Amino acid sequence: MGHPTSPPTAGLPAKQGVAAWWQAAPLTLVFALFFLVPLALVLMVSFWDFSEYELLPGFTFKNYVAIFEGCADLAQPCVTLSTYLSTLKFSLLVWGITLVLGFAVAYFLAFHVRSPGMQTLLFVLCTVPFWTSNVIRMVSWVPLLGRNGLVNQTLADLRLIDTPIEWLLFSDFSVVLAFVHLYTMFMIVPIFNSMMRIDRSLIEAASDAGASGWQTLWSVVVPLSRTGIVIGSIFVLTIVMGDFVTIGVMGGQQIASVGKIIQVQTSYLQFPLAAANAVILLAIVLMVIWGLTRLVDLRKEL
Amino acid sequence: MPRTFRVREPRPASFWALACVFALFVLFMYGPMLVIFILSFQGPEGGLTFPLRGLSLHWFRQLAAGLGVVDIGAALRRSLALGLAVMACTVAFSVLAGLAFRKRLAGGNLLFFIVVASLIMPSIIVSLGIGLEFRLIDSGVKAVLERLGWQAALEGYGTSLGLFTSALGAHLTWTLPFGLLIMFAVFNRFNPAYEEAARDLGATPWQTFRHVVLPLIAPSVVGIGMFGFTLSWDEIARTSQAIGDVNTLPLELQGLTSTVTTPAIYALGTVTTVVSFAVMGCTIALVWLLGRRKAGAR
Numbered sequence: 001m002g003h004p005t006s007p008p009t010a011g012l013p014a015k016q017g018v019a020a021w022w023q024a025a026p027l028t029l030v031f032a033l034f035f036l037v038p039l040a041l042v043l044m045v046s047f048w049d050f051s052e053y054e055l056l057p058g059f060t061f062k063n064y065v066a067i068f069e070g071c072a073d074l075a076q077p078c079v080t081l082s083t084y085l086s087t088l089k090f091s092l093l094v095w096g097i098t099l100v101l102g103f104a105v106a107y108f109l110a111f112h113v114r115s116p117g118m119q120t121l122l123f124v125l126c127t128v129p130f131w132t133s134n135v136i137r138m139v140s141w142v143p144l145l146g147r148n149g150l151v152n153q154t155l156a157d158l159r160l161i162d163t164p165i166e167w168l169l170f171s172d173f174s175v176v177l178a179f180v181h182l183y184t185m186f187m188i189v190p191i192f193n194s195m196m197r198i199d200r201s202l203i204e205a206a207s208d209a210g211a212s213g214w215q216t217l218w219s220v221v222v223p224l225s226r227t228g229i230v231i232g233s234i235f236v237l238t239i240v241m242g243d244f245v246t247i248g249v250m251g252g253q254q255i256a257s258v259g260k261i262i263q264v265q266t267s268y269l270q271f272p273l274a275a276a277n278a279v280i281l282l283a284i285v286l287m288v289i290w291g292l293t294r295l296v297d298l299r300k301e302l
Numbered sequence: 303m304p305r306t307f308r309v310r311e312p313r314p315a316s317f318w319a320l321a322c323v324f325a326l327f328v329l330f331m332y333g334p335m336l337v338i339f340i341l342s343f344q345g346p347e348g349g350l351t352f353p354l355r356g357l358s359l360h361w362f363r364q365l366a367a368g369l370g371v372v373d374i375g376a377a378l379r380r381s382l383a384l385g386l387a388v389m390a391c392t393v394a395f396s397v398l399a400g401l402a403f404r405k406r407l408a409g410g411n412l413l414f415f416i417v418v419a420s421l422i423m424p425s426i427i428v429s430l431g432i433g434l435e436f437r438l439i440d441s442g443v444k445a446v447l448e449r450l451g452w453q454a455a456l457e458g459y460g461t462s463l464g465l466f467t468s469a470l471g472a473h474l475t476w477t478l479p480f481g482l483l484i485m486f487a488v489f490n491r492f493n494p495a496y497e498e499a500a501r502d503l504g505a506t507p508w509q510t511f512r513h514v515v516l517p518l519i520a521p522s523v524v525g526i527g528m529f530g531f532t533l534s535w536d537e538i539a540r541t542s543q544a545i546g547d548v549n550t551l552p553l554e555l556q557g558l559t560s561t562v563t564t565p566a567i568y569a570l571g572t573v574t575t576v577v578s579f580a581v582m583g584c585t586i587a588l589v590w591l592l593g594r595r596k597a598g599a600r
Contacts, residue, residue, distance in 0.1 A: 019405065020401075020402040020403075020405035020406060020407045021402070021407065021408070022402075023398040023399065023401050023402035024398070024399045024402035024403070024407060024410075024413065026391075026394070026395045026398060026399070027395045027396070027398065027399040027413075027417075027478060027482070028399075028413055030391075030395065030471065030474045030475070030478060031413075031416050031417060031420060031475065031478070033471060034428075034432055034471035034472060034474060034475050035416065035419075035420045035423075035428065035431075035475050036416065037431075037435055038428060038430075038431025038432045038434065038435050039423075039427070039428075039431050041431055041434045041435050041438065042427060042430060042431045042434060045434055054441075055437075055438075055441075101323075101327065104320060104323050104324075105323065105324055105327055107320065108320040108321065108323065108324045109324075112313075112316075112317045112320055112321070122324070125328060126327075126328070126331070128582075129331045129332065129335065131532050131536075131578050131579070131582060132335065132536065132574070132575045132578050132579075133535075133536040133552055133555065133571070133574050133575065133578070134536060134538065134552075135538065135552055135555045135556050135559065135571075136335070136338070136555070136571035136574060136575060137334070137335065138559070139338065139559055139567060139568070139571055140334035140335050140337060140338040140571070141334050143334075143337050143338065143341055143352065144333075144334055144337060150337070150352055153352065181330065181331070181334070184327075213314070213316060234422055235422065238422045238423070238424055239424070241424060242423075242424020242425060242426045242427065242539070243424075243426075243539070244426055244539070244542075245538050245539055245542075245556060248556075249556065249559050249560075253560065259424065259426045262426050262427075262430060263426065263542065263543070266430060266433065266543055271430075271434055271437070274430055275430065275434065278426070278427045278430050278431075281424060281426075281427065282423075282424070282427055285423075285424060289422065
């Protein structure tokens, strides 16, 4: 089986260009109707006014003003600012942990497991949990972390604690734990994919040239896995920044996040406010992605 | 077997450290799920945590009887129906688009960029947008009906938000990027010589696709179907604002986490996980069968 090196488009008659568009039409239509138009509407409605019953078309900055009301006083952060800071805190924490953990697991699979069969088996083992419901995977921490959960029971039996530890569940800790549990896969898969493409002779060359294990890791493996690291980081950061389900369930509905604010505002039918929040969130996410893609030309790598 | 002849180098210390990390990671991934699987078989007096008080199917029976006001059976049927619809659309649209991208496609780069953007867009924003879109459609339809004076139709009209309108669209923005990326991977490794041979033998484009391309890509197509179904089956964030009055199973489940305090919720977790794994198992079996048929035909 030869891999076609020239682009498959070479030398095709122009008529096929028309046929290609008919074939791409259903997919294009889905993304136009359910992605581009909705995003445009979010932007548009964020400038609308609203009453208790209906949306009032218009053009006003009222919603944005309402969101940032009282934010000028930096000594006492307003609700918006503290919510965004808390969301950012979770994003960075989860990103750091999943990156280190995902890199370690991918490195083990790519460089230490020798037989390809074993490699595939262990890789599949890591990805299987991704195919079960996120809520189930969150709920599954309750019997472990709860007030009378396995962890507290064990610690009490060992006489290490007298009263159950309360911060295990419905806390920042449980939220981060659940995020790591849910989304480390998004780091492992792209980093593993990048590592598998690294020419093994480069590693040998590094060690022949006298590099220590850490030097090889830092100067050869990490730069060559950069694409995977960036793709994984984009996934994890965007998911955590927009999340409201995990923070809701694992935080006991007590911890605020941008996604949760949007959800609550829509449930009160304050669509323009929710839309304005969504626009701000989107702007932040785009800035993060833009910053990350400065590090690597994804177009060239795909 | 060259393996037996290879001299085994001793494993470096880093191997053992990373092997421990990996083992702990796997335990971390599977441990909690195993726990709720076991706890769902609690006896009737059992609670949300260990110890296991007896062994029974009590909580599965409770689940079948219904949890409070929530009709689990109806939610399950809705999720299944939606999952199957998403699966069918994902397969059809991804394969077609995959074929299109092999040809000269004006604006193909832009389309690809949009598809990838959808994959990394925070789901709550997409969901909110789709919800808004259909609410605006509703107001539009109502205004038109009012203008026309069709009172009966106006009173009968509820909303255009629904399982097979807004929710289907919301799910497709999540499943299609995966489908398209798989098609890219497939066609990057696809040898066009087979198609050329078919054309030289006088096959029409449809015959070439039906008898040459489709059998060759069949395992991947089955895989895309599985991706479509399981991603839809477990989806919450994109559905949340875009579904209207009825709920899918994951949404009901999310609601139940704060109200239900019996192992029945673990039983529900076990049931949905079993469905996910059954779909995966069927897919793997089907791919294996297709592979064997291909090998047999050779």
